[in-house]
Amino acid sequence: MTIKENDFRKIDLNLLIAFAVLFREQSVSAAADKLHLGQPAVSGALSRLRDMFDDPLFIRSGHRMQPTARAVALHSELMPLLEQLQSALFQQAEFHPAQAQVTVTLGMTDWVEMWLMPVLIPALRAVAPGVRLSTVASDPFSDAERLEAGELDMAISVATAGPRWLEREPLTAMSLTTLWHPALLPLRGAPDVDTFTTYPHLLVSYREANSSQIDTLLAKQGLARRVSYTTPHFAALPGLLASLPAFASVPAGLAQGWEKTWGLASAPVPLEVPPFTLSLLWHQRHNSDPALMWLREFIRRQVAEMTDAADCPSMTAAIA
Incomplete structure (x- = not known):
């Protein structure tokens, strides 16, 4: 469905919230109290709602304001939409690895794949069988460019520098x-x-x-x-x-x-070659992606366990 932007020019989300509260409270004064507004402001909102929908919406009956048929129909349609909007705006999506069905593209060199994947894939399958990894051959010189282009979701790399948007999780140091x-x-x-x-x-x-x-x-x-x-x-x-x-x-x-x-x-090596740092890289735009952030932490833990088991140094700031 294509959104017609001009249809929304007269729409104020605050009016829809006022409508929902008025429908629930059936009283301007009670709605004003719930909305932390003065009664004149809520009365003004009701006036704008009536103009917007070309309907009185609420008819005074005794001490209450009874909704019209149009108001009842609007409430039935709008409430699920407002609840979805509230969830989208204010509730961070949860990630459930056991139920997830997602494919993540990881860039890496062949040595990283040979070293890490025989351990990572069985561990991942045990807790998140629907999370599929697609590895792409990459190198430290092109990782940032391919992350920016969206060719990679993340990269496991020895790259030591990058643009401001590049996020980095050091995984381990290796000689x-x-x-x-x-x-x-x-x-x-x-x-x-x-x-x-x-x-x-x-x-x-x-x-x-x-x-x-x-x-x-x-x-x-x-x-x-x-x-x-x-x-x-x-x-x-x-x-x-x-x-x-x-x-x-x-x-x-x-x-x-x-x-x-x-x-x-x-x-x-019979030389004083400093260890290099292997890091997980991703674009800053993925910081709110629950699947990628969960996978980032999962990879970090797996590498930590591998390096601990091998009695390797766990972390260093040294760069190859």
Whole structure:
């Protein structure tokens, strides 16, 4: 149904409230008391209502004002609408996860999906089976733009800056871990910086760059590593490490699973690389969306439990 704006030009919501109270009280003085107005103001409102509906609406009968047939019909139609309007304006919508049927689009990189979703999805299904997550491949450089465009409802990202409307919920801090296959690189213990720069490296890059913060830190020591392969996908790394004598430095959350599945070895990066902060991002316009705000808190709790279980630092202000 299309609203005809001109039909509402003479409508004053306060008049409709006055009508509802007059209908209930059937007295101008009693209605004035309930509305905290003077009797002249309520009498004036009644006069405007009569003009608006072209009907006397209330007829004095003894000490009461009896509604006309037109007033009874109006009251029957208007009261449900006024109750709905009051609910829409003044009562925040409740979210019931067990009954909800909603799809949320989450942007994330493949490593976040590999690390988080095997834990998050079963936990979500147990309490909110109708809440469906649709993940979209994204990167820290485009997350804000895609949130603003409405392509994403939220993003789980390492992005460190953004416009004023960007809301951020820090989830956890994570360091980098260096991985290799011990059969291909038979090292004695954790690699030192000399060993680290001796063998080739596999690098994940979202913008086709062939260097990262690690290379910047090495350069400050007058050192360099040889990046022999660059990919935008973390998922490509374990298979490559199982077939190549090379290092790959990845978020620590991936290390344990890859060690177990692919037989890889791991050690801290032999440089003072500050941890990065993984955050949940969303547009400020969603602050009143009960489904997204519930999911935000749910994800936050799940990540906290994961990092506690892994004995990882729970939070830090450090930025990668």
